[in-house]
Amino acid sequence: MDIDPDLDKMNIKDANEGSSMQLDSKGTLEEKEEITKSMDKLNIHKAPSGQAGSSSLNFKRKPVVIIVVGMAGSGKTTFLHRLVCHTQASNVRGYVLNLDPAVMTLPFGANIDIRDTVRYKEVMKQFNLGPNGGILTSLNLFATKFDEVVSTIERRADQLDYVLVDTPGQIEIFTWSASGAIITEAFASTFPTIIAYVVDTPRSSSPATFMSNMLYACSILYKTRLPLVLAFNKTDVAQHQFALEWMEDFEAFQAAVSTDHSYTSTLTASLSLVLDEFYKNLKSVGVSAVSGAGMDAFFKAIEASVQEYMETYKAELDKRRAEKQRLEEERRRENMEKLRKDMEKSGGETVVLSTGLKDKQVTGDTMMDEEEEEEDDEFERFSEEEDAVDEDEDEEVARFSF
Numbered sequence: 001m002d003i004d005p006d007l008d009k010m011n012i013k014d015a016n017e018g019s020s021m022q023l024d025s026k027g028t029l030e031e032k033e034e035i036t037k038s039m040d041k042l043n044i045h046k047a048p049s050g051q052a053g054s055s056s057l058n059f060k061r062k063p064v065v066i067i068v069v070g071m072a073g074s075g076k077t078t079f080l081h082r083l084v085c086h087t088q089a090s091n092v093r094g095y096v097l098n099l100d101p102a103v104m105t106l107p108f109g110a111n112i113d114i115r116d117t118v119r120y121k122e123v124m125k126q127f128n129l130g131p132n133g134g135i136l137t138s139l140n141l142f143a144t145k146f147d148e149v150v151s152t153i154e155r156r157a158d159q160l161d162y163v164l165v166d167t168p169g170q171i172e173i174f175t176w177s178a179s180g181a182i183i184t185e186a187f188a189s190t191f192p193t194i195i196a197y198v199v200d201t202p203r204s205s206s207p208a209t210f211m212s213n214m215l216y217a218c219s220i221l222y223k224t225r226l227p228l229v230l231a232f233n234k235t236d237v238a239q240h241q242f243a244l245e246w247m248e249d250f251e252a253f254q255a256a257v258s259t260d261h262s263y264t265s266t267l268t269a270s271l272s273l274v275l276d277e278f279y280k281n282l283k284s285v286g287v288s289a290v291s292g293a294g295m296d297a298f299f300k301a302i303e304a305s306v307q308e309y310m311e312t313y314k315a316e317l318d319k320r321r322a323e324k325q326r327l328e329e330e331r332r333r334e335n336m337e338k339l340r341k342d343m344e345k346s347g348g349e350t351v352v353l354s355t356g357l358k359d360k361q362v363t364g365d366t367m368m369d370e371e372e373e374e375e376d377d378e379f380e381r382f383s384e385e386e387d388a389v390d391e392d393e394d395e396e397v398a399r400f401s402f
């Protein structure tokens with residue numbers, strides 16, 4: 001129902017006009033006490049102070065969550081399969097999560113599979129979407145239930161060392177979507193969480209593609225604010241030494257760029273200067289999802305990142321949460337104050353908005369139900385006025401009552 005947009009009609013009636021009234025300065029002490037009592041009855045939940053630290057209470061040191069991201073075709077799914085094989089062979093307890101709704105067949109058995117919950121082809125049909133829209137919407141739908149996923153893992157936390165997460169083929173569906181952020185944050189606030197960025201090494205041999213891949217990794221690092229391990233995949237096809245050299249030695253990269261005479265080379269050369277600092281914060285390993293090379297080095301890099309997570313990222317995360325909590329409490333306090341003032345004004349009685357009509361007998365017990373408690377500062381109830389003069393229009397009456 002629309003609220004009458006004509007603000008002129010919305011007279012808050014004063015005490016002389018009817019039983020709906022405004023408490024003016026004449027409000028007695030008794031009335032004020034009444035108001036305070038009814039405020040207490042509202043029972044608006046206050047966040048317990050110190051809740052900001054609650055993330056630390058729920059936080060578990062194990063399992064470590066490894067979220068595998070990377071460009072389409074870089075080998076995420078194959079790499080995840082390799083991780084699963086490696087954990088099984090080395091008696092490490094893993095739990096596998098598939099977040100790609102569009103994958104046809106998985107080479108590994110996933111403990112939790114998005115495809116069991118959402119059928120992306122159905123989503124495409126129902127919402128009239130293309131494949132990418134379908135995948136994104138499926139992930140969004142899944143994200144709404146992600147707290148259940150986290151609590152399922154929490155229940156098994158003692159029996160697990162790693163949670164391995166595969167993400168949709170198209171990188172931006174996970175890294176630039178709200179659902180990707182929700183999922184990442186849900187994990188990161190409960191377990192140590194590391195991003196494994198898979199790079200297609202043979203396809204990054206030109207300085208320009210290498211640079212665009214690194215820029216993407218950089219944006220993910222800053223967006224998720226989580227430790228990131230670069231996994232140069234497909235080393236069975238091309239070794240990754242060139243990449244390490246480019247990252248360590250700026251001049252080596254400049255020399256490679258200078259062989260390229262396109263207009264992008266100048267940009268690429270300048271960008272490499274910017275990324276210098278970013279490279280220092282990364283751990284890079286060469287792996288082959290097919291041959292299994294580099295797995296030990298990868299897990300070593302993960303363990304070092306977990307250490308880093310506990311020392312730096314976790315503290316930062318707690319700080320951000322505390323700040324969010326503080327703002328939330330401030331907002332609540334402001335709303336309560338506003339409500340208190342409104343109640344003092346109305347003297348605990350009903351205020352009628354949006355009517356030129358004489359107020360009828362107003363029931364005093366139009367208290368909001370539980371759902372309405374969530375409304376921030378106003379509790380509205382609309383009813384049709386039977387004596388409405390205008391036959392065409394429903395006169396709307398907004399009653400604020402306490």
Ligand SMILES: Nc1nc2c(ncn2[C@@H]2O[C@H](COP(=O)(O)OP(=O)(O)O)[C@@H](O)[C@H]2O)c(=O)[nH]1
Binds near residue numbers: 076235291
């Ligand atoms: N030679 C080689 N091919 C690989 C490797 N990892 C993945 N691939 C191939 O790369 C293609 C894409 O892999 P996939 O795991 O589906 O990529 P995703 O889209 O990132 O999940 C497949 O044809 C894989 O066989 C690897 O380490 N070496």
Ligand SMILES: [Mg+2]
Binds near residue numbers: 077103
């Ligand atoms: Mg895949």
